[in-house]
Amino acid sequence: MLDPLLLRKDIQSVALQLKRRGFELDTKLFNELESKRKTLQSETEALQAQRNQSAKAIGQAKAQGEDVQPLLDAVANLSDELKFKQSGLNELQNQLNTYMLTLPNLPDESVPGGKTEDENIEISRWGDPTSFDFEPKDHVDLGADLGMVDFEVAAKISSSRFVVLHKDIARLQRALGQYMLDLHTTEHDYDEVYVPYLVNAESLYGTGQLPKFEEDQFATRTEPGLYLIPTAEVPVTNIVRDEILGDSVLPLKRTALTPCFRREAGSYGRDTRGMIRQHQFEKVELVQVVRPDESWDALEALTGHAEQVLQNLNLPYRKVCLCTGDLGFSSTKTYDLEVWLPGQSSYREISSCSNFLDFQARRLKTRWKNPKTGKNEFLHTLNGSGLALGRCLVAVMENYQMANGDIAIPDALQAYMRGQTIIKRDA
């Protein structure tokens, strides 16, 4: 959520910044609601003050045994009037609040302008696209040939955009997850957490998936409704919802391996082949909750932690800075890491690392007691994938494939595969 004070004070500048990411702020609507709110709130509170005063007077008069009837008559219709104003005010505030919740974060000045992902800026490349002395296959064919990746049976037991993995490929995915968690907890100083995979609506409001992206979520039908998490970001970040943190626990760095569930409602024609875009996938998530003046450094560091995984697996990738039009709803700046996929001859997103500044913290009411000011202030939150396991599995299969269709196991993972070095067809 944006700072309401900022909207009241300098709505034009907010509108200008939002326009950069293609969002039209209805300044007229906001100003109208806001000025109505102002007068209505003042009137309501004046009436409340009046009510409080007379109630007090009645109490005192009664204590002294005086006749209170005249006083009662004087406030006879006050309560009705108050009720009327109050319900009007409540409605208006709900309206205003709902509107505020639909406003995306302001893009940082350093974020390049642009409309689509084509205008994202490449920051750096690591490694060269893997070269083969044969025609490389994509992971779908590789998986089918190995007999370990089955989309048809997944469609039977669930629907499209699911997969069943067998034997060494299933195990390789598990190895990837274990490896990443161990790397982040031992080398990058994250604390591992295990979290619920079903969350309530409040949590989704907190991190920004609701109210705008309801159609992207899987929801249960029970009452109250719970949602399948679209990313571990939701439960991990919401741990600090409604909390005031002490300075000594900061920065908070947490990592979790969870499945992620996405309806992919708006992407019907896209990535229908293979494991790139699934309704269910595993992901190791990195979350940081930091002091406000540390978040920019933290973004660079966190992105580096995700990059380290790719480097250790020797997977070629590039780092891009998302342009304003491609930026996620809650983010002020995002780096994507795109891994090289020989099967598609292209770089594909495998990690997305974002700084949210206080946008989420304001929704979450996550604050700290700033020792310098002695006041409660909003913290900054960040997160990034470190990494998406499904896509990482794809990347390993395609980059490590051999001419005969076997797949070499990256050195870093062999310890997690009991020393196995190759995945063979008849495993």
Next chain:
RNA sequence: GGAGAGAUGGCCGAGUUGGCUGAAGGCGCUCCCCUGCUAAGGGAGUAUAGGGUUUAUAGCUCUAUCGAGGGUUCGAAUCCCUCUCUCUCCGCCA
């Protein structure tokens, strides 16, 4: 799933014949004083959010908040209703 108990400020804990109770008391914390160390003692302060005023801060002022939401009433931490969560016992289960 059944039966019962409970939810008050950073923590503990008063307060249910409704009326200066935003809320006693204690602990903790901050500042000051005293004490040559340690221990102890004395004093003061110590919730959050929002509105108005202000260039802004401070200040001043108003409002809200005793799990959440509604109701009764001139007036609710106290009475009524609904919900959520926690605890105990039983059942069931991994």
